Amino acid sequence: MEAPMTHSESQAFRAAWAAACKVEASMMIIPSNYIFLVGPISFSGPYCQPNIVFQLDGTIIAPTSSKVWGKGLLQWLEFTKLRGITIQGKGVIDGRGSVWWQDAPFDDPVDDEIELIVPLNSTVEKNLSAPVRSQLGRIMPSIKPTALRFYGSFNVTVTGITIQSSPQCHLKFDNCMGVLVHDLSVSSPGDSPNTDGIHLQNSKDILIHSSNLACGDDCVSIQTGCSNIYIHNVNCGPGHGISIGSLGKDSTKACVSNITVRDITMQNTMNGVRIKTWQGGSGSVQGVLFSNIQVSEVQIPIVIDQYYCDKRTCKNQTSAVALSGINYERIRGTYTVKPVHFACSDSLPCLDVTLTAIQLKPQQEKYHMYDPFCWQTFGELRTPTIPPIDCLQIGKPSNNGVQSDHDIC
Known part of the structure; x- marks a missing residue:
């Protein structure tokens, strides 16, 4: 040698x-x-x-x-x-x-x-x-x-x-x-x-x-101040999926826009495509497309979590990073816990969330899986989904929260 x-x-x-x-x-x-x-x-x-x-x-x-x-x-x-x-x-x-x-x-x-x-x-x-x-x-x-x-x-x-x-x-x-x-x-x-x-x-x-x-x-983590991001033909796994956030921690302002994630395969990941924000933040996430995502044995393929907290407890707060124009299309494959989890802010609900050609099946039918979950999530089902995501509220909220000028990106 x-x-x-x-x-x-x-x-x-x-x-x-x-x-x-x-x-x-x-x-x-x-x-x-x-x-x-x-x-x-x-x-x-x-x-x-x-x-x-x-x-x-x-x-x-x-x-x-x-x-x-x-x-x-x-x-x-x-x-x-x-x-x-x-x-x-x-x-x-x-x-x-x-x-x-x-x-x-x-x-x-x-x-x-x-x-x-x-x-x-x-x-x-x-x-x-x-x-x-x-x-x-x-x-x-x-x-x-x-x-x-x-x-x-x-x-x-x-x-x-x-x-x-x-x-x-x-x-x-x-x-x-x-x-x-x-x-x-x-x-x-x-x-x-x-x-x-x-x-x-x-x-x-x-x-x-x-x-x-x-x-x-996260295979890819997209944080505040990012715009015009295009991700395609990526294999992800193991890992936590592709995530926007977490955003707005410690009452900070976060601005993310024009994000496209498409033609992705994910195997044995914690999440598929995820947006996560902290209570108390401000700013916005807008103009997001998740398209043609193939998942295999993914715990939760589609996630919005506006109550993100990596500690044991987090205080409830009214302000939030506003989410709008979030589009999911052709997301298919198998999950091991829950197909969809939408947990949006009480004061600033998620707006214009659209779902098209979603086909998600449990990895093993004999095990109990959780049904799709939606909270304060408004938008449109453009096609029938598997499983039915009936919890999405169609249209816009009757009393939509409006951010003050300094919160808008």
């Missing part, structure tokens, strides 16, 4: 980026058949030249030494304030998240002080894939990093790569405009906590397609 290099690969990555940053349309190459151990790093603008390509064909792994992370960091690999940045290739970003998920003591299988580059298929590579065991009794910090984050960037492309075992979210876009993600693979166990596949926040004009997302939380 070739001996590992003892110089810092993080430093080498920084030097390569500094050189690439100076040249328009340059390429930074991470070669195949090698593993690179890289600590937390930021590839930053705003003074970089545009259209840099990060060619990832090898494997980048995260350190599992607590002293590398200190008290915890929000991200591991970060790209900030760039114009035209592409990450492409057939390589792997491996967050080695099991030491974070278990909150168990751990130690590196290699020396804490050494960041290394080794050939794939070596003895070290085999050791890296083995469970990490404690020798020194250290525990990972409570703040778990996102594996790959883009912030404040324009014209971002991520394609071909695999992101696996992230300590928390796998891929995040925050304050970005013009994003293309395709042929991406996300892979983490279904019981890995808070490991969203793709997390979108304050970002616009996003296209995600032709990808496989397996994780322990």
